[in-house]
Amino acid sequence: MNKFGKLALFVIMLYVVQSSLLTLIAYHGIGPDLMLLLTVSYAFLRGMRYGGLMGFATGLLQELATGTFLGIHAFSQLLIGLFFGRFSDRVFKEQFFLPVFASVAAIVANYFILALLMVLLGYRFNLVGNMESMLVPMLIYQLAFAYPVHRFAYALDKKLSKKEKH
């Protein structure tokens, strides 16, 4: 199996775990967003170009698989992938602290981009109440899952780039 195939399989497996298994531990229907974590990790490891691409692909996968508002996740995760990809050449790839905490910033950014899109689409809601019921549980889940996801992404990336060099 080539490099792209392995990566695609990893993304699909991660998505399946998120949509089928982790919903068992979801709080009020809100669970960890592994696709966003993967985007941030990948952006840190591979740079702006691949980060953006990964964000776009995982966002689109999410939308096509469950049928939410089309394009919102692809849009927000593309921006996040591009933004965090800028920092990839300034941090050591072995450093885990920064990507894990960057994912917290990413979830907040993702939340506000999506909230803005919802307002532009004409849905009205109370921002403070919404943040309490959505953002807070999401932050806790993201912090708990950021490290393992980054670890996996790092291991996979290392394996794939090692093969590339040979």
Added chain:
Amino acid sequence: MSSRVRKDKNPHRKTWAVLFVIVSLFCIIFFAAKGRFQAPANSQAVALVLSPFQQAVSWIGGQLDYVTSTVWDIATAHEQNKLLRNEVEQLRIQNLETSEAMAENERLRTLLGYRQMTTQFDMVAARVIGRESATWSRMIVINRGQKDGVAVDMVVVTSEGLVGHIVEAGWNTSKVQLILDPRSSVGTIVQRAESRVAGIVQGDMNNPMMPQMVNIAKNADVVEDDVIVTSGFGGIYPKGIVVGRISSIENDAGGLLKIGLLETAVDFQKLEDVMVITASREAPPEPIKPPVQTLGTETDPAAQAAEAKAAAAGESQK
């Protein structure tokens, strides 16, 4: 070589390409939300690729859940048994009274020349294999599709009440929009015979687990604890499916209307098995028969009902 020259001439090509993608995505979001753009066949292809993985993983999840709940059930069986016996007794008395009322109802209906019909449903059982954990919409994926006769706009229920409707039917999976989704709206009425106020139940972004019943006039007869059922207006949802119970009533921002917050009949946190209504028709109801009593728990509901009545009469005399 020529490509190199072109690159040098236009160093910002990449930035422009990214900007183009971002702007087109932005446009797609709005066109899709307004219904002017639909995801092409790709969406069904993605569902088809994902479904075997999702089925396998959700099966594992289901087994884990089954083991933990079985252990819990065994641990609490004794206490629960006591409560259930108590409930069975009360229900038997209630059942007796209901069948008497039904008999009377039938007598009066024949007297009036009413044709008594109830709606019967053909259902397909389905398992939830995927769920969206994103925050702005509420969708689930079930393991039944076109090959099982499921089609778009069919209604999804559980034994407790309404779940939602099918928005996309693939070959072996379908996507269900829950009644919690902000895009969903269900025509409903209050079940109470004196009220029968109509309203629309919509998903609420502020409280993802409690949909709202909107468009209720300020002086309408809707109180807390009222049971809300589907009205049958609108064509998708058949009449009489339980949606939920009003937990609180608030004033609308405009001041002319009120909003009821609903506690849904279905527990959406633990949604595992659902049923899809594939056809519904009107048919005369089956006569009510008293259910068989389980050995060791037999009671005489008629005697108990008489006793309860006598006790109530005695109290009212006092």
